[in-house]
Amino acid sequence: MLDSRYFQEGVEELKMGLRKRSGGDELVAQVAQLSQSRKELILAADALKANRNAVSQEIAKLKAQAKSNPQAAQEADQKVLAMRAVGEEIKAMDEKLRLVEEQYQALTLRIPNLPHSSVPVGKSSDENFEVRRWGKPTELSFDPKSHVDLGEHLKIIDFERAGKMSGARFALYRGAGARLERALIQFMLDLHTSEHGYQEVIPPFMVSRDAMTGTGQLPKFEEDLFKTHVADRELFLIPTSEVPLTNMYREEIIEAGALPYYLTAYSPCFRSEAGSYGKDTRGLIRLHQFQKVELVKIVEPDQSYEELEKMVQNAEKVLQLLELPYRVLLLCSGDMGFSATKTYDLEVWLPSQNTYREISSCSNCEDFQARRAQIRYRPEPQAKPKLAHTLNGSGLAVGRTFVAILENCQDQNGNIRIPRVLHRYLEGAPGFTRRGDDLYILAQV
């Protein structure tokens, strides 16, 4: 949610900003008008209420005198009658106001964040800006296999059985595959907690509508989420642990000097992938459930862009240690997510696709989520609370990292060399190979 001043004096500025994304002049005009009628209604209703409050006091006094003064009793009765009419008027006015506020809320919650001035203006991913590359695209002397072929060959991923119980877009990791996924999770969490200063969290994986609204997934993107009812209670499966991590501090005032907060969590992530039919239908790239290690920062406003750069570096470090080639993109205005003012994507090299694919997305949301979720801090001990800035980033998407390792570290026999940093999480095993018909083991490559 944006500062309400945009809907009063900042209408032109707001339109300019939103045009960099996908437009929204009409929406802005509507909101500006609602903002105006809202003010007018408040003014009128408040005047009526002030009058009622004053007269009610008089009635109280008159009633106190009524025993000894019959005239006072009569006067009180008259005033009660008059106020009954005023009460009706107030009720009608409040109802009008309620409708206006409802619409106003509904619309403002659907307005995305404004791009930062450093963000290139563009319509689609074609206009993203490549900031840097690390490593060289892996060159293999043979025709690289896809992770799907490798995974099935090694019997470490089983799409068929996953489909049997859950349908398309689900995966089942087994044996060394499950072990590698777990090793990656642990490696990432260890790195971010011991080297980068993040606090590890295990959050709920289901959250309320309010929490989803706080980080901006709702109300606009409900169709992208899985919703459940537990004991008649509405809950959403998290599409990323950004949601619970950021909402940890909703409706809180963080004491002076406590920021910044760095949080990290591993979680499964659930996405309906509505509208993505036909894209990445095979493999681990696009699933209804995937694993991710998330990074979230809650910081003071003047720090947030600096903190974004650091967060990107924290995510990059994972790829560097895994020796996976990648590039960093600065997303253009049209390709950014709803809540972000600025986003960097990390893309890892995938030999079978001969291209870079997204493996992390790091965004500054400035005070957009903080305003929705009311996350505030005190700049100084006695000072008035201010909205904090929130950032989030993947550190990294675990399934896609798994894919990148299989594809970049394969040999011509379909064996996988395990990056050095993971050895300690895999009992020292340097690689995967297949032995026998139904087995997979950790072994020498």
Added chain:
RNA sequence: GGAGAGAUGGCAGAGUGGUCGAAUGCAUCGGUUUUGAAAACCGACGUAGGGGCAACCUUACCGGGGGUUCGAAUCCCUCUCUCUCCGCCA
């Protein structure tokens, strides 16, 4: 799953229909006093919306929502959460 109790300002804790936005204590901040500190004393001390250049005025808020009433922290309905006891359970 069953039975019961509760939710009031940063905290503790009064208040059961009318000058209650809310006593009192603690904490916090300013001041007086003191060589300094403590103590004592005096004063200040919520949030949000609207109006106004401003002083200031006004509205709303006693877990959330709804209702009764001229008037609700107080009465009624409902939801959520917390606690205690019993049962079940990883």
